[in-house]
Amino acid sequence: MKVLVAVKRVVDYNVKVRAKADGSNVDLNNVKMAINPFCEIAVEEAVRLKEAGTATEVIAVSVGDKSCQEQIRTALALGADRGIQVETDGPVEPLVVAKLLKGVVDKEQPQLVILGKQSIDGDNNQTGQMLGALANMPQGTFASEIAVDGDKLNVTREVDGGLQTVSLNLPAIVTTDLRLNEPRYASLPNIMKAKKKQLDVYTPQDLGVSVTTHLTQIKVEPPAERKAGIKVADVEQLVDKLKNEAKVI
Amino acid sequence: MSTLVIAEHDNSSLKVATLNAVAAAQAMGADIDILVAGANCGGAAEQAAKIPGVGKVLVADNAVYEHQLAENVSLLIADVGAAYDNIVAPATSNCKNSMPRVAALLDVAQISEITSVESADTFKRPIYAGNVIATVQSSDAKKVITVRTTAFDAAPAEGGSATVEAVSAVHDAGISSFVGEEVAVSDRPELTSAKIVISGGRGMQNGENFKLLDGIADKLGAAIGASRAAVDAGFVPNDMQVGQTGKIVAPDLYIAVGISGAIQHLAGMKDSKVIVAINKDEDAPIFQVADYGLVADLFNALPELEAKL
Ligand SMILES: Cc1cc2nc3c(=O)[nH]c(=O)nc-3n(C[C@H](O)[C@H](O)[C@H](O)COP(=O)(O)OP(=O)(O)OC[C@H]3O[C@@H](n4cnc5c(N)ncnc54)[C@H](O)[C@@H]3O)c2cc1C
Secondary structure (H helix, E strand, O other): OEEEEEOOEEEOOOOOOOEOOOOOOEOOOOOOEEEOHHHHHHHHHHHHHHHOOOOOEEEEEEEEOHHHHHHHHHHHHHOOOEEEEEEOOOOOOHHHHHHHHHHHHHHHOOOEEEEEOOOOOOOOOOHHHHHHHHHOOOEEEEEEEEEEEOOEEEEEEEEOOEEEEEEEEOOEEEEEOOOOOOOOOOOHHHHHHHOOOOEEEEOOOOOOOOOOOOEEEEEEEOOOOOOOOEEEOOHHHHHHHHHHHOOOO | OEEEEEOOEOOOOEOHHHHHHHHHHHHHOOEEEEEEEEOOOHHHHHHHHOOOOEEEEEEEEOHHHOOOOHHHHHHHHHHHHOOOOEEEEEOOHHHHHHHHHHHHHOOOOEEEEEOEEEEOOEEEEEEHHHOEEEEEEEOOOOEEEEEOHHHOOOOOOOOOOOEEEEOOOOOOOOOEEEEEEEEOOOOOOOOOOOOEEEEEOHHHOOOHHHHHHHHHHHHHOOEEEEOHHHHHOOOOOHHHEEOOOOEOOOOOEEEEEOOOOOHHHHOOOOOOOEEEEEEOOOOOHHHHOOOEEEEOOHHHHHHHHHHHO
16 A cells, blocks of 8 residues: 655754844744654554555655655655655645645545654644545544554544544544654665655646635733752751641652 | 534533634634534533524434544534625634534535634734744635634633523534543643643653652642653653644643653744753753753752742
């Protein structure tokens, strides 16, 4: 089966992002960019399906300006077969990403679409589910294990109470949680090979989608600062402080 | 203006998260109805009807909603929600699963995990693991919103008498089914609503050592949490993970044991009222957010702490 994997270019997870002093936006000058960690897990899962003989082709798709081709190349270096960039002027809202992905799904007819459960910039946790609704496909979100079973897919999901397993008709959507797998590192030869793999570019018009705006970011600000606390000398002092100063026990 | 609040429940009873969502809905200033979707969920509906200020409780009681399958529930919410200006749900794993589908079905944006209501169309929400708070304004006529439960004090649970109405529409997408679940059973309070939380990290070394937290949790009536490293290493199950991608907690007291304080962990607990860190590395970043830091080997400190409580 054909597997489509969505990847997003985001700030590297080690970067502590700050708001600009004028509150107009976050300061992304000269920060390191990377593939969203959850998308990397999605790519790894798709590549494993291919290695297991379950998937026949893995296509990596990203929505964004030209710079996101770097993350598509990363996915290709990890083992995806070809890439698709849907070209937009900078970031677009999850609903629009989902519509654009729906356009790609209509063109490519994958049996499985794997996405990260959230991107670590917007922390929205929406795109996979929205694509599910638009494409009328079932979804296994927050997946920690997936298994293809004939024309169905069993997905074990990380939920508030523990784990839940659902059975989905294919074609289906999966969004990854952290424990689905541990992504490999791309080898140098694979990074070189990735440069030659096919990468097609579509515009939203090609996919029949109009890029709409539903939300306006009015300002950004730092969160309330916690004031620095103290170091206690020993357990006894800790218990005393908690009882008599903080009064929380 | 009218708001439909989606109830989080286990069919027999309502979860506190529903009350947090009601509080957020009240801040939006519209009339509130509640939708309870489930199977044999009369118990939950009855409790919802007691929440003061609720007009109607709509109950969709059918086997197709039993396990909150997003494919079915989202069709129901989009259908019932069509008559409302706002659809508001707590950011629980069930609602995170179904609400974006609702938004897409209605062709509107979802505003995820709001932490404050600035006006009828403007909200605050954390982005970048809570390192930045964004203020966003929605231009959609209908708003689909999930609520960070720790940011809104629970609305009162008792005192109201809403009318209860059955919803007869049955939405079965027929594309997914429930297979099974592994639910952790515990006598302890729920992580997300506990007044005190004690969490262990990689420093605990193994799952067996988490027992060192048990006695303390018993004495304090605390819930037990963990860092991602502790969950990934298999010390404890995933439902204990606190952080950007785990559970968000804001108890009166949070005790972090053998946890370094990565951005992603802090994102899940830094709104706690009082934070205690126990770590043998005096430079661990967790001390930058701790009100009380104890530089010590946890294997000495924990037994002593249990004894002194
Ligand atoms: C996309 C993404 C999402 C993530 N989401 C989350 C999340 O939701 N939650 C989360 O927690 N993490 C998350 N992480 C992981 C996070 O970056 C850190 O790796 C993780 O929090 C580290 O866990 P830790 O503090 O237990 O381990 P470590 O960083 O290894 O720290 C262990 C600490 O224990 C101390 N220690 C060791 N032995 C002792 C002893 N005997 N006595 C006292 N102290 C001791 C050490 O000094 C050290 O400070 C995420 C990462 C990514 C990339």
